[in-house]
Amino acid sequence: MLVLRSSPASPFGRKVKIAAALLGLSDRIEVTVADTLDPNEPLRRQNPLGKIPTLVLESGETLFDSRVIVDYLDALAGGGGVIPTSGEARFKALRLQALADGLMDAALMGVYETRFRPEGMRVPAWLDHQAGKVERALAALEADHATPGGPITIGEIAVACALGYLDLRFAGRWREAHPRLVAWLQDFEARVPAFDKTRPPA
Numbered sequence: 001m002l003v004l005r006s007s008p009a010s011p012f013g014r015k016v017k018i019a020a021a022l023l024g025l026s027d028r029i030e031v032t033v034a035d036t037l038d039p040n041e042p043l044r045r046q047n048p049l050g051k052i053p054t055l056v057l058e059s060g061e062t063l064f065d066s067r068v069i070v071d072y073l074d075a076l077a078g079g080g081g082v083i084p085t086s087g088e089a090r091f092k093a094l095r096l097q098a099l100a101d102g103l104m105d106a107a108l109m110g111v112y113e114t115r116f117r118p119e120g121m122r123v124p125a126w127l128d129h130q131a132g133k134v135e136r137a138l139a140a141l142e143a144d145h146a147t148p149g150g151p152i153t154i155g156e157i158a159v160a161c162a163l164g165y166l167d168l169r170f171a172g173r174w175r176e177a178h179p180r181l182v183a184w185l186q187d188f189e190a191r192v193p194a195f196d197k198t199r200p201p202a
């Protein structure tokens with residue numbers, strides 16, 4: 001059995017869970033919750049960065065981060081399941097994943113800034129800098145990647161998880177200005193039941 005260290009709210013963990021479901025590997029993965037703030041968490045030995053998701057293999061070896069884990073699972077399932085093996089399709093998918101991951105990183109940075117810094121210590125210019133990344137990424141996705149019915153690669157999975165994270169932490173405010181993306185996410189949800197199954201509790 002593979003063990004995935006994650007948490008229900010982690011958008012990066014959700015990406016791995018959805019990829020595993022589409023690859024038919026969910027039954028081979030046990031998900032255990034890791035508290036990234038607990039200094040005694042084995043996670044800190046499993047991944048020196050103390051980040052989730054981290055995958056523990058049967059040999060005890062560990063893999064991180066989410067991109068490496070998905071690459072591993074894709075190969076385990078025979079290759080080409082969610083990461084196209086070559087050509088333009090491969091780099092389109094990986095670039096889309098990088099854009100969505102960057103959106104999640106920037107959104108997470110905004111959340112951590114308000115979670116960990118007391119009110120008077122926050123730097124509005126830094127929060128704006130992160131918010132700008134989120135806004136530009138959403139605009140790019142709205143313009144270029146919001147066509148329902150296309151192939152589902154790790155790029156689309158990551159976009160769906162990024163939008164789901166904005167729904168969870170930023171009250172879905174992205175929806176109003178991005179109607180094509182809203183329709184795209186609706187189509188994704190209908191085609192990928194694992195999206196609903198991995199929805200974090202409100």
Ligand SMILES: N[C@@H](CCC(=O)N[C@@H](CS)C(=O)NCC(=O)O)C(=O)O
Nearest residue numbers: 010011012036051052053065066067
């Ligand atoms: N690049 C990493 C990002 C993972 C990440 O930022 N995870 C967050 C939770 S969603 C985390 O572990 N935060 C705790 C920390 O940074 O200490 C990936 O793709 O897996």
